Amino acid sequence: MSGQKRIAIIGGGVAGLSAGIYAQLHGFHTAIYEKNDVPGGACTGWTSDGLPVEGSLRFLAGTAEDTPLYHCWDEVGALRDTLFVNPDSFYTVEDSGETIEFCQDIDRFCSHAEKISPEDGTLLHRFRDTVLKVQGYVLPAEKPADLLGPLESRHANAVNGEAARMLARLHNVSASYFAEQFHHPALRCAFRNIMPPGSTLAQLVLCYAQFIDGSLAVPVGGSQKIIRQMVDFYLANDGELQLNAPVKEIIAANSAARGIILENGERILTHWVIAACDPEYTCRVLLQDRYSMEKKLQMRFSAPEKYRTCSVVRLFFSAPVDSVPLARTLSFPTDVIPAAGEGIGRLRVVQYGDDPLFVHNGRTELTADVPMPGRRAFQYWDKLFAHREAYEAEIDRLEGAVQLALEKRFPEMKGSLQYLGCHTPVTYAQRLNSYHGSCTAFLPTSHAPRSAMLTGRLPGLEKLLLTGQWLGEIAGMHTALIQGKFTVERICHDERLLW
Ligand SMILES: Cc1cc2nc3c(=O)[nH]c(=O)nc-3n(C[C@H](O)[C@H](O)[C@H](O)COP(=O)(O)OP(=O)(O)OC[C@H]3O[C@@H](n4cnc5c(N)ncnc54)[C@H](O)[C@@H]3O)c2cc1C
Incomplete structure (x- = not known):
């Protein structure tokens, strides 16, 4: 480690892990500080009573071999020995x-x-x-x-x-x-x-x-396997991963980042800091509003009509595998379901039964999404959360209405659906510090200027780079992966190191 330049990476999501791996491979010594007790960030999965549950991934981009994106997944060890499911339908809609x-x-x-x-x-x-x-x-x-x-x-x-x-x-x-x-x-x-x-x-x-x-498919094993493989590869390359290690502040002096301070007070001095967490949170909280993002990124945050944020209330169920819809993703009409003070008349469900690793004792995961667009929906859930009972009651109400809708559309599920839990915009805000509880980054609309090039640099502050899904043209795990890589390329460029 002597002579190696040190980098502190804030956040152990896909972008933080990607940056960590590429930096280790290019001769830096890195440590990733992740606030939660598991790595992965938005890309998450867990096991409930033996049944693997996917928390996010529906499709992964970059699954076709011999493409630059597949090559990146390979370089970070994420898809080693991974098979892919290619569902027959990308999306199935029932109507009229x-x-x-x-x-x-x-x-x-x-x-x-x-x-x-x-x-x-x-x-x-x-x-x-x-x-x-x-x-x-x-x-x-x-x-x-x-x-x-x-x-x-x-x-x-x-x-x-x-x-x-x-x-x-x-x-x-x-x-x-x-x-x-x-x-x-x-x-x-x-x-x-x-x-x-x-x-x-x-x-x-x-x-x-x-x-x-074939460049958009479902990796068998889902998010949990991807993150496990990336973590193993990072650690095998001498990276250091600290879990339950929330960062409180980025140390900045003489126009350069000098390190970080953890929530527990520990000060860590480094040559570079990579903020692989939400950029708005980074500037507002970790830099206490002393530095601003580059103009083009700021513009995205200040033009919600051009760059939308969206989130979801995702309800997780388990169901007998022979009762779930054939389509992996199905949208169907429902009776009105009250959601965020309004009503919706359609549900999107995703079933995981075509991935053998997601079938346990004849059951599989079924998620139902209630879309929650932007800031107003976040404020609704955030306000409810202040009165925990009201928040829990709203989730119960939603879960009851969604379960009824599922049983009406799939009568064979009656009596056999098991509710596993729920994520709301508050979950994403609290767990990931994500802007407005968004579950993914900006969605550029047709009014947004095309592909403004972002660098993750902060005017007036050197040795700090933002990275992650928010810097890409469109969100997703592949964007987080690429941005993590690009960030290390920028550091190598500044340090005059060969890439
Ligand atoms: C419900 C849902 C469905 C999705 N579906 C898909 C899909 O089908 N396909 C796809 O490609 N993508 C999907 N995504 C999006 C994808 O998961 C994200 O784009 C990607 O994982 C973002 O990675 P990231 O590293 O940029 O950010 P994040 O995953 O948000 O990582 C940021 C990390 O920083 C940590 N952090 C924050 N603050 C601090 C702090 N102060 N100190 C230390 N750590 C901190 C967070 O805990 C987190 O781990 C989905 C996301 C969700 C939520």
């Missing part, structure tokens, strides 16, 4: 007596949808052609744009050619606007619901294209 499946075979999707609504044929074929053209799109994962030389930039822009130009055009169209162009209510409903509210058509087309080309 019809079932719309966004299936692996896009021709099957198209011909089925056209049979339901012949007058939507032209639009469906245009959608199909667009998705096929975007297949094979390569997510940039090798070098951050701010470190690319002019030739490298030109090369990077050329890699995706027509697909990139197509996505740039679709970025200006919202998925919900596109949905409204369909004549048939079931198709309108399907295209409106497949992505979170506010998504662009570009996000929808890219996700479906990735699903078809």
